[in-house]
Amino acid sequence: MTEPLPAPQSxxxxxxVLTGADYVADRALATVLFLSLRMNRPLFLEGEAGVGKTEIAKVLASALGRRLIRLQCYEGLDVSSAVYEWNYAAQMIEIRMEEASGAVDRQGMEKNVFSEKYLIRRPVLEALTGKAxxxxxxxxxxxxRTDEAFEAFLLEILSDYQVTVPELGTIKAEEPPIVIITTNRTREIHDALKRRCLYHWVDYxxxxxxxxIVRRKVxxxxxxxSEEVVRFVQKLRQIDLFKVPGVAETIDWAGALTELDKIALDPETISDTIGVLLKYQDDIARIDKGEGRRILNEVKAxxxxxx
Structure with missing residues (x-):
């Protein structure tokens, strides 16, 4: 890890900073990101999957020389997976060893097994232990992807940047982390959490x-x-597909076609490689039945x- 850099001043x-890390952003995104850094407020990024929300956090961490700590959310995520848990196996070994030695001090044993030594730090706790x-x-x-109960738990974290471990006490961040929250909008996030953040919709x-973006990434x-790929994908997003391709798929498709030494699109190549771009059979079947040829003809014209 390189020496941490100060946040951008304008x-x-x-x-x-974003452009230098090959992230092609518009001024609106740069503005809200700058304000988030200056105001020490979480940045809430909403948008379709594959438009580059997660990449913003990765680019920011790399550009500023900071650790990236990622909490990947999923249904059923709980405190032990997100914040901390105890290394129960190691604690039991320690207890057995102390009992075998014959010198059993209940109070001392409890203090020993519930020490930092046996604490497993999960992403939330790791994020609160950064230095100034x-x-x-x-x-x-x-x-x-999480449920409302975990969302409510995050409110305390984002308000005070601290978490309480009953056996150790309250752990508070020496300096608040730079928080980036993403959502694909499969459900609405509660207003109480959104109010603590600055908001930006990341569009195609x-x-x-x-x-x-394609020229930088491929x-x-x-x-x-590159021009034909981008125009083709842009037109795909205008038709009624189950899941339109994101920027990540555009980059993957351009990369796959380059690996095949293609210099232009043709109907056969589109049919052979469409699985890189589209991930649902109904969408692929629609393109194979003639929609892809029609779009390609429009692009060529x-x-x-x-x-």
């Missing part, structure tokens, strides 16, 4: 911005191929007219 500097000037980036990813990028892709 919107332009924030935009430069080196607070980690704490990514709470896909919060909408424009064609120009997506082309810049620099070996042929120029014509537009690019020819622009030349």
């Amino acid at each position: 919107i332009d500097e924030t935009l430069a 000037g080196a607070a980690p980036v704490f990514l709470i990813d896909e919060l909408d 990028p424009t064609a120009e911005r997506e082309l810049e 620099p070996d892709a042929a120029s014509k191929l 537009e690019l020819s007219a622009a030349e």
Whole structure:
């Protein structure tokens, strides 16, 4: 890990930090990220899957030389998985060893087995133990996958940046972590939590911005191929699919086509590689039945007219 860097001091500097890490952001995102850093407020990012919400936290941690601590949310996530738990196996061994020695001091034994030595720090507790000037980036990813009970628990964490371990007492952050929360909006997050955050909707990028992303992430892709891929995906997002492709899929598709030494799209190549772009059979079948050829013809015509 490199030496931690101070937070950007302006919107332009924030935009430069993101661009320097090959994250192509618009000014609105750079603005809310800058304000989040200046105000020490969590940043709540909402949007469809695959638009780059998680990547923002990764880029920020890398650019600022901070640890990235990720809490991947899922249904049934509880305190022991998210905050801390005790190493029960090691505690039992310690108890047996003390009992075998014959010197059993109940009070001393309890103090010993419930010490930091046997504490397993999960992401929340890890995020609260950063030093001043080196607070980690704490990514709470896909919060909408958890239940409301865990969401309520987070309110205390985000309000006071502290957590109580009954056997040890209250552990408070020396410096609050940089908190990024993402959600794919599969359910609504409670207003009480949103009020503690700054909010930004991460939308699909424009064609120009997506082309810049592809060129940065897949620099070996042929120029014509990159343009055709981006225009094709942009048009796909305009039709009624079960799951339209995100930016991550666009990058993967461009990378896969480059691995196949393709320099332009054709119907056969689209049919052979569509599984990189679309992940539901009904969507793939629709493209294979003629929708893909129609879109490709439109893309070719537009690019020819622009030349």
